[in-house]
Amino acid sequence: MHLHGDRRIYTGKLDELVCLCLKVQRSKILETIEELNAVTVAQVRRNCRAGGGCGSCHEEIARLITEHRLNLSLDFGNHITGEDEDHSHDDLDFFLAQESSGKLLENQVITEIKDFIESEINPYLAKFDVVAQVIESGEELVLDLKGADQELKYTLGFWLDHQFHKQFPSITVIIA
Ligand code: FES
Structure with a gap:
């Protein structure tokens, strides 16, 4: 059950349009996650419409939700500031x-x-x-x-x- 959209790269800025289809900024998505204590992309979509189009922002919305819930900084390798993953093989x-x-x-x-x-x-x-x-x-x-x-x-x-x-x-x- 994987419906990942095309992979996108983000700047991480608060005014960045994370959802291009519905023109929703990162700050609005963060606010929504905080307010709802959201645990799903669908909850965010229903509340602020982010993610209601092509789906390519779902990974980033899911990352923000998971960060919020786990209280961790997560890097999915989809930010321009992120280092490339080290694929050194053990x-x-x-x-x-x-x-x-x-x-x-x-x-x-x-x-x-x-x-x-x-x-x-x-x-x-x-x-x-x-x-x-x-x-x-x-x-x-x-x-x-x-x-x-x-x-x-x-x-x-x-x-x-x-x-x-x-x-x-x-x-x-x-x-x-
Ligand atoms: S970029 Fe969010 S649904 Fe298309």
């Missing part, structure tokens, strides 16, 4: 690059993924009252997000994509 990444395509994920990798979910993902998802569980680890990793409806799954999908991509670049994550 042993696990090398293993995955060699072995994962078209095959079942190996037990060792599944264990690494489950540990990662336990220690790095679920403590944060708890702030959304959501728990991630692996429901299938075949050619792709299928996650269930218990406690999340479709709107929240969509919104959290952007953050999860980014977290998994940093840790396991070769794995495709699907939210059930």
Whole structure:
């Protein structure tokens, strides 16, 4: 269930038009998230119309929501000031690059993924009252997000994509 629009790059300025389609500035989106204590892109869209067009701003709206809820500074690599991600490959990444395509994920990798979910993902998802569980680890990793409806799954999908991509670049994550 991934409906990401085209990737855009942002300046991060408050007067920046994050949503070009509906002409909504970053400051308005932040205000809306704050006021509603919003947890989904759809809530923001319904309230201030941002995100109601092509969808290319959804990633940034989702990033702002997640930042707000987790009280963290998040870099999804979509800002002009951000450093490019370092894709230095450790042993696990090398293993995955060699072995994962078209095959079942190996037990060792599944264990690494489950540990990662336990220690790095679920403590944060708890702030959304959501728990991630692996429901299938075949050619792709299928996650269930218990406690999340479709709107929240969509919104959290952007953050999860980014977290998994940093840790396991070769794995495709699907939210059930
Ligand atoms: S830029 Fe926001 S919906 Fe198109």
